[in-house]
Amino acid sequence: MLKRVHFGPSLLPFLLVAPQIAVTLVFFMWPAGQALYQSFLIEDAFGFSSEFVWFENFAYLFNDKYYLASFYRTAIFSLSVAGMAMGIALVMAAMVDRIAKGVMAYQTLLIWPYAVAPVVAGALWVFMFDPTLGIFAYALNTVGYDWNHKLNGDEAMLLVVLAATWKQIAYNFLFFVAAIQSIPKSLIEAAAIDGAGPMRRFWTIIFPLITPTTFFLLVVNIVYAFFDTFGIIHAITQGGPAKATEILVYKVYNDGFIGLDLGGSAAQSVILMGIVIVITVIQFRFIERKVEY
Amino acid sequence: MRISKYILGAVTAASFAGGAYAQTEIQWWHAMGGANGERVDRIAADFNASQSEYVVVPSYKGNYTETMTAAVAAFRAGEQPDIVQVFEVGTATMMAAEGAVYPVSDLMNDTNTAFDQSVYLPAVVSYYQTSEGELLSMPFNSSTPVLWYNQDAFDAAGVESVPSTWDEVNAAAQKLLDSGMTCGYSFGWQSWVMIENYGAWHNLPMGTQENGFAGIDTEFTFNNDAVVNRLQSIADSQESGIFKYGGRRGDSLSLFTSGECGMWMNSSAYYGSVKSQSEFNFGQTMLPLDTDVADAPQNSIIGGATLWVLRGKPEANYPGVAAFMNFLSTPEVQAWWHQETGYVPITTAASDLSREQGFYDENPGTDTAIRELSLNAPTPNSRGLRFGNFVQIRDVINEEMEALWAGDKTAREAMDEAVARGNALLAKFARANR
Numbered sequence: 195m196l197k198r199v200h201f202g203p204s205l206l207p208f209l210l211v212a213p214q215i216a217v218t219l220v221f222f223m224w225p226a227g228q229a230l231y232q233s234f235l236i237e238d239a240f241g242f243s244s245e246f247v248w249f250e251n252f253a254y255l256f257n258d259k260y261y262l263a264s265f266y267r268t269a270i271f272s273l274s275v276a277g278m279a280m281g282i283a284l285v286m287a288a289m290v291d292r293i294a295k296g297v298m299a300y301q302t303l304l305i306w307p308y309a310v311a312p313v314v315a316g317a318l319w320v321f322m323f324d325p326t327l328g329i330f331a332y333a334l335n336t337v338g339y340d341w342n343h344k345l346n347g348d349e350a351m352l353l354v355v356l357a358a359t360w361k362q363i364a365y366n367f368l369f370f371v372a373a374i375q376s377i378p379k380s381l382i383e384a385a386a387i388d389g390a391g392p393m394r395r396f397w398t399i400i401f402p403l404i405t406p407t408t409f410f411l412l413v414v415n416i417v418y419a420f421f422d423t424f425g426i427i428h429a430i431t432q433g434g435p436a437k438a439t440e441i442l443v444y445k446v447y448n449d450g451f452i453g454l455d456l457g458g459s460a461a462q463s464v465i466l467m468g469i470v471i472v473i474t475v476i477q478f479r480f481i482e483r484k485v486e487y
Numbered sequence: 488m489r490i491s492k493y494i495l496g497a498v499t500a501a502s503f504a505g506g507a508y509a510q511t512e513i514q515w516w517h518a519m520g521g522a523n524g525e526r527v528d529r530i531a532a533d534f535n536a537s538q539s540e541y542v543v544v545p546s547y548k549g550n551y552t553e554t555m556t557a558a559v560a561a562f563r564a565g566e567q568p569d570i571v572q573v574f575e576v577g578t579a580t581m582m583a584a585e586g587a588v589y590p591v592s593d594l595m596n597d598t599n600t601a602f603d604q605s606v607y608l609p610a611v612v613s614y615y616q617t618s619e620g621e622l623l624s625m626p627f628n629s630s631t632p633v634l635w636y637n638q639d640a641f642d643a644a645g646v647e648s649v650p651s652t653w654d655e656v657n658a659a660a661q662k663l664l665d666s667g668m669t670c671g672y673s674f675g676w677q678s679w680v681m682i683e684n685y686g687a688w689h690n691l692p693m694g695t696q697e698n699g700f701a702g703i704d705t706e707f708t709f710n711n712d713a714v715v716n717r718l719q720s721i722a723d724s725q726e727s728g729i730f731k732y733g734g735r736r737g738d739s740l741s742l743f744t745s746g747e748c749g750m751w752m753n754s755s756a757y758y759g760s761v762k763s764q765s766e767f768n769f770g771q772t773m774l775p776l777d778t779d780v781a782d783a784p785q786n787s788i789i790g791g792a793t794l795w796v797l798r799g800k801p802e803a804n805y806p807g808v809a810a811f812m813n814f815l816s817t818p819e820v821q822a823w824w825h826q827e828t829g830y831v832p833i834t835t836a837a838s839d840l841s842r843e844q845g846f847y848d849e850n851p852g853t854d855t856a857i858r859e860l861s862l863n864a865p866t867p868n869s870r871g872l873r874f875g876n877f878v879q880i881r882d883v884i885n886e887e888m889e890a891l892w893a894g895d896k897t898a899r900e901a902m903d904e905a906v907a908r909g910n911a912l913l914a915k916f917a918r919a920n921r
Contacts, residue, residue: 238919240584241563245919326741344734345893435893436886451556453879454580455915 226467232460239454251461260437261445261462268441271355272419278359279415280408283366288396290367291374301371308364312422316429319357343431347438350431354439357430358423366411373407374400405485413477420470442466513807514568515545518554518792519628522759523828530824534814541807551577551792552878558797562587567797569808572627574792575614576877579699581795582623583875583920589796589805591812592621600809606816606834610786610860614871615793618700624793625812628830630756631787631856632680634775638768640668640749653717653775656750660729663749671729672750673739678884679790680752680774681718682709687869688774689713690785699873703917707874707909710902713780719898722891732892735885740764754790755856758829771852773859785869787859791830822846831856875916880909 233251237244255261290300307315322328325342334341343349377400385395401408424443427433433440433448440448443466450459519527524547531543548554551574558571573581581588595602604612604622611626634656636649641659644666650656660671674680686693691713696705724730731748733739737760743751744764752774761769776784794815796808814820821837824830826846832838838857841847847854865871874880887905890896896904 236919238583239559239580240587242584242586243920344738345732345889347893434886435889436895448882449879451560452552452882453876453912454556454559455876455879455919457919458915 229460229463229467232456233464234457235460236457239456247457251457252465254458255461255465263437264440264442264445267351267437267439268420268443271351271358271423271439271441272416274355275358275362275419275423276412276415278355279362280366280411282359283363284370284408286363287367287370287374288400290371292392304367305364307361308368310361312361312425313429315361316354316357316426319353319360319426320430323353343435345435347435350435350439354423354427354430357426358419361426362415362418366415369407369411370404373404377403409477409481409485412481413474416473416477417470420466442469510542511540511801511803511807513541513543513570513804513811515543515570515572515794516548516554516558516568517545517572518548518551518574519572520547520550523628526824526827530815530820533820534811537814538810541804541810543807543811555580555878562797562799565799567799569800569804570794570796570811572792573624573795575790575871576874576881578615578624579873579875579877579916582873583703583916587797587799588623589798590617590621590623591625591796592623594796594805594809594812598806598809600806600813602809602813606836608831608833608835608838608857608861610865611789611831611833613865614789624795625815626789626833627792627794627815628756628824628828629789629791629793629833630754630830631789631859632674632676632684632752632774633755633771633855633859634773635743635751635753635757635761635769635771637743637746637749637765638770640666640746640767644668644749649770649772650750650775651773653777656775657724657729660724660750661727664728668747668749669728670731670742670748671724672752673731673733673742673748674752675734675737675739676753676790677735677888678881681721681888682714682884683872684774684787685714685717685777687786687788687871688784689777689781690866690868691780692868693872694874697867698871699875700867700870703875703920705874705913707906707913710899710906713777715898715902716779717777718888718891718902722894722898725892732889735889754829755831756791756829758853759827771855773855784859784862786862786865788869788871789831789860826853829853829856831860874909874913875920876912880912883908883912 234246234248235244236247236251286304290297290304293300310318320328322330323341323343325331325344328341331341341349343353381399381403382395385399390398420441421443423441424447427439427441427444428447431439433444442462446459446462446466449455449462453459515531517524517527527545531545535542546568548557551572554571555573555577558567558573561567567587592602592604594600604620607626611629612622615624615626616622634650640663641649644659644662646659646662648655650659656672663671683693685691686709691709691711692698693709694705694707696702699705721730725732731739731742733742733748737753737757739748739751740753740757740760741764742748744761746765746767755771758771773784774787794812796805816834818834818836818840821832821834822840822844825832825837826841832841838854842854863869884905887896887901887908891898891901
C-alpha cells in the first residue's frame with residue numbers, strides 16, 4: 195500500500211459544502227442583489243410601475259438632514275453598546291475567574307440573558323421602565339426624578355442602550371471566561387510569586403493574552419449593535435420619541451415597510467452594508483496587527 | 488397484493504382531499520384585536536352560518552399599519568387576501584393602486600348584486616368615493632373623536648355644565664386641578680384629533696386641492712395661525728397640569744380611566760374600553776369649539792377603517808365577497824356592531840334601529856359621534872383627507888408635536904417643520920405614482 199500525502203480529486207467535499215453554499219446564495223446573496231437593484235428604482239408600493247433613476251435615491255438620502263443625524267445616532271449607540279457590553283463582561287469574567295466556590299452558579303446566572311430573544315428583552319425593559327406602570331420608573335419617582343422615555347429622547351436612548359447591552363453581556367462573558375481559563379495557570383502563578391497584585395496581573399498578563407478573543411468580540415459586537423438591535427428598538431421605542439432612537443437599521447424598516455418607499459429603503463440598506471464592510475475591513479487591517487496569537 | 492393495498496390507500500386518501508373544496512374560502516385580513524376581534528369572528532361566523540356556499544375566514548394581522556403592510560407585501564408575492572381592512576390614512580395609497588384594488592361599486596355591478604349607495608350615511612361614505620360618486624371601499628368601522636369626561640370628577644369639582652368650547656374646557660380643567668386632580672385633560676391620535684379634525688370642525692383646510700380630493704399634487708397648509716395658536720396654548724398649559732401628553736395613539740386611555748385626567752379627547756370607538764375599565768360615571772360630548780376661530784362647528788371627519796377588495800383572486804370568490812359586503816351593511820349587524828363598540832353605524836337604517844331599540848335613551852351620549860358627523864353637509868375642508876404617504880406623514884406630525892410637548896420647539900416651529908417634511912413626502916408619492 196502506498197502512503198499518500200495528498201488526496202485525489204473527489205466530488206464529496208463539494209457535495210458536503212453545497213447545502214451551506216445554497217443557503218448563503220439564497221438567503222444572503224439574492225436579497226442583497228435584489229436590494230442593490232431596487233435602490234436604483236423609484237416604484238410604487240404595489241409594484242405596478244417602476245422608474246430607473248440611477249443614483250437619485252442616494253443623492254436624496256445624503257441631502258436629507260434626518261438621515262445624516264441618524265448616522266451620528268447610530269455611531270453613539272453602537273459604540274456605547276459594544277463598549278459597555280465588552281467592558282462589563284470582561285470585568286465579570288475576570289472576577290469569576292477568582293472565585294473558588296460556586297463558580298457554576300455564577301456562570302449560569304450570568305449567561306442566562308443570552309437565551310432571551312431580543313424582542314422579549316425589549317418588552318421586559320420597556321415594562322420595567324414604563325412611566326406609569328414600571329418599577330424602576332417608580333423607584334426614580336421616589337427619589338424625585340420624573341422618568342418619561344416617551345417624551346425625553348436621551349432617556350429613550352439610555353433605555354435601549356441598557357436593554358441591548360444587557361443581552362450582549364452574556365454572550366461576551368461566555369467567550370471571555372473561556373479565554374481567561376485557557377491562559378496557563380503557571381504564568382499567573384509566576385507573576386504572583388514575583389509580587390504582582392491582581393490588577394497588575396490582569397493588565398500585563400491576562401489582557402494581552404486574550405486579545406484574539408477581544409478582537410473577535412469587537413467585530414461581533416459592532417455588527418450586533420448595527421443590525422441585531424432592531425428587535426429591541428422596535429419593542430421599546432419604535433424609533434421615537436421624535437427619532438431619538440432611530441438608528442440606521444430601524445430607519446430602513448421605517449421607510450421601507452411603514453412608508454412603503456422601497457427605493458429609498460433599499461438605498462439605505464446598501465449604504466448600511468457598505469458601512470459595516472468598511473468597519474470590518476478596518477478592524478481586520480489595523481486592529482488585528484495588535485492581536486497576539 | 489401489497490402493491491394493490493398501497494394503491495387502494497392512495498386512492499382513498501386522494502378522495503378525502505376532494506371534500507375540502509366544497510365551499511369557497513374568502514380570506515379577510517383585519518386589525519381588530521381583543522374584544523373587537525372576537526366580534527369580528529362572530530360576524531364572520533354568522534355570515535357563514537347563513538349560507539353554505541362561502542366561508543369567510545378572518546385573520547388578525549396586527550395593528551392598522553402592520554395589516555396594510557402585510558397586504559401590500561402579500562400582493563407583491565401573489566398571496567393577497569380577498570378583503571383587507573385598511574385605515575383611512577392608507578386611502579390614497581390604495582386608490583393609487585388601480586390594478587390591485589377592486590372598487591366596491593364595480594364589484595357589485597360585475598356580480599349583479601343589488602346595491603343602493605343612498606342607504607349609507609353621507610359623512611361616512613363621502614371619504615371613500617371618487618369625484619364621480621363611485622364607492623371604492625366598504626365602510627366598516629368608522630369613528631370620530633369625541634370629548635370624554637369624568638362625570639363624578641366634574642361633580643366633585645363643581646363643574647356644572649359640560650364644556651362645549653376650548654375656553655370652557657380650560658376653565659373646567661382648572662376647576663378639576665383646584666379640587667385636587669393632577670391633570671385636566673389629555674388626548675390621543677393627536678394628528679387625527681388636533682390637526683385633521685380641528686381643521687374640519689372649524690372649516691379650515693389642511694392642504695391644497697381640497698385636501699387632496701382634487702389632485703395628487705397637493706401641499707399642506709395646516710401651519711395656519713388657528714392651529715399654531717391653539718397648540719401653543721395647550722403646550723403652555725402643561726406647566727400647570729391642565730394638559731398632560733400620554734402617547735400617540737390610545738396609550739393615554741389609562742390616564743383617563745384611572746381617574747388621573749378628568750377629560751379625554753379621542754375616538755368614540757373607545758366606548759367599550761372606557762365602559763369596562765373605568766369605575767366612575769362617564770359621558771361623552773361633542774368636540775370643543777375654538778371661539779377665536781369660528782362661531783359654530785362645521786362637522787367632524789371619520790377615522791377608523793374600511794374594507795378594500797383586492798383583485799387577482801379566483802373569479803368564483805367575488806360573488807361571495809359581494810354577498811358578505813351586503814351582509815355587513817344589514818341594519819341588524821350594523822346596529823349590534825355600533826352598540827357594542829362605539830363605532831358609527833354606517834347606514835341610516837342602522838341608526839334608526841338603534842334609536843327604536845332605545846339604545847340612545849338608555850346610554851345617553853352614544854349618539855354624539857353620529858351627530859358630529861352629520862352636523863352639517865360637508866364642505867371641501869371637512870369631507871375628509873386624501874394625502875399620499877399619509878402613514879409616514881402622521882408619524883412626522885407626531886414627532887413634531889412631541890417635540891412641542893417636550894418644550895424643544897414652539898408651535899410655529901413644529902408646524903412649519905411638519906409641513907416642510909410632509910410636503911417632501913407628498914412630492915415623493917406624486918413622483919412614484921405618476
